[in-house]
Amino acid sequence: MRIKGVHYVLCRMELAAPIPLSCGSLTHRNFGLVRVETEGGITGWGETSINFPPWTYRERAATIEEGLAPLLEGEDASDVLRLRDKMVAATRPFTRMWSEGAIAQAISGVEMALWDARGKELSQPVASLLGGICRKEFDCYATGLRADDPVRGALDAINDGYRAVKIRVGFGDDKDIAVARAVREAIGPDIALLIDANQAFDLPRARKMIGLLGEVDPYWIEEPVLSDDFEAQARLRSEFPDIAFAWGENAFRLSHYRHVAEKGLADYLMPDPCRGGGMGTALDAARIANAEGLPVSAHHYGSDLGFAAMLHIMAACERSDLVLRDVAAAPLRDDIVVEDLVPVGGKVTLPDGPGLGVTPDEKVIAATQFKF
Structure with missing residues (x-):
């Protein structure tokens, strides 16, 4: 070949x-x-x-x-x-x-x-080639909620069956806190609320914001500081032992995954098969996480071709967690492949078929x- x-x-x-x-x-x-x-x-x-x-x-x-x-x-x-x-x-x-x-x-x-x-x-299927399929169905969290009305976006996602939603912060401290509180009040205590800072904070600001965001009982706080600022991450880990941190979408070295996992700097690792070096590397990162007892929530922010690849990584993981699903208005994302991978009731299933299991349109x- x-x-x-x-x-x-x-x-x-x-x-x-x-x-x-x-x-x-x-x-x-x-x-x-x-x-x-x-x-x-x-x-x-x-x-x-x-x-x-x-x-x-x-x-x-x-x-x-x-x-x-x-x-x-x-x-x-x-x-x-x-x-x-x-x-x-x-x-x-x-x-x-x-x-x-x-x-x-x-x-x-x-x-x-x-x-x-x-x-x-x-x-x-690729997941079989990578070591075997451990599971085929996954619970998803909704991200990409309406920027103009994140509360409405969160409620729309819940109406579609999602039991977990993610909001973005980093747009000003007062606004961030107000949005987080409003979303938590709207969705109630039983829906998981994930928070993504996209590396927005320096250490002093991260301390302030994590202290305040902790009030809304976040499922995790993702990338509060630069992804390779391990000193800051270690300090945050020490100062906020009850907050779960997610990390990994912007990691490009397995040695960094190993460091974060072994030092316990994050609670969820997020390898991205479209970013970090490919599917083999993403699964290597996932295995590093699993070896340290950490669950994997693989990352993908692109089309449903890459979404299928992410599902294969999750399927091959011994210990996996929630799957990211972008729900922002972007029809082309879904239309790139023939198959319908939109979650139903907040759940998604690994596509059948050889390779990635999807057919580009x-x-x-x-x-x-x-x-x-």
């Missing part, structure tokens, strides 16, 4: 209203797909995260098509881990002079497509593809 070509496919849609995050606003939803074609006719698909910074969708085209594709053309697509290691070794010097995260995210999309192709070749992709 020799590789004939590796291609980056950008699908893009403008949003009716921007999605605010503490690190900036999304005016478009960009979905970076990767297509690996083989001489035998099997095509594998993957996804690379291209949310931030705003020019990422352009950078990723060059990184994949000019940097990674030449490394793989003519290679045996079946040897996924060797090809992943080849990409990592070839690009490692650039992580010292450029962006470790950008390179890891590019490799993620290609590696995912290779797993999809391998699964199709063997007529096996070629008509939708062609209609929304953005060409440079």
Whole structure:
């Protein structure tokens, strides 16, 4: 199964209203797909995260098509881990002079497509190839609630069957606290409330905000400080032993996962198969977490192609927790694949079928593809 070509496919849609995050606003939803074609006719698909910074969708085209594709053309697509290691070794010097995260995210999309192709070749789901399926059905939490009315967004999610919702903070202390209190009051004590700071706080502000946010009984507080500021995380862990912390979506080294897990700096680890180096790396991170008794809540903020990949990671975990589901208004997210992966009653099931178990909708992709 020799590789004939590796291609980056950008699908893009403008949003009716921007999605605010503490690190900036999304005016478009960009979905970076990767297509690996083989001489035998099997095509594998993957996804690379291209949310931030705003020019990422352009950078990723060059990184994949000019940097990674030449490394793989003519290679045996079946040897996924060797090809992943080849990409990592070839690009490692650039992580010292450029962006470790950008390179890891590019490799993620290609590696995912290779797993999809391998699964199709063997007529096996990727989760089976990664070590076996431990479970197939998952409870989800809803994120991407209405920015203009998060209380209404939370109630809408609950009406759709979700028993857990996540709000974002980092927009001003008074506003953050007011929103958290209002959402908790509206949803009551029996719905899990997750809080994501998107690395918005320095240590003094994190101390203040965590102390106040603790009043709303958060299920977890996610990334209150920079993801690699382990000293700050250790201090917060020591000062707030009763608060659960989530971490990992912006981690690009397994050594960092090991450090956080072994030191107990977080209670939930969140490997992202579209960001951290691919599905194999995400599962390695998950196993590090599980070995330390920590549950995994894998991360994905992109199209339903990557969502399927995330479900395969969760399926292969011995100890998994809630699954992230983006409920923001972004129809293209769901339409990228033919299969309907929208949770029902707040639950989602691992898609059946070989590879990732989903079929990219070629008509939708062609209609929304953005060409440079």
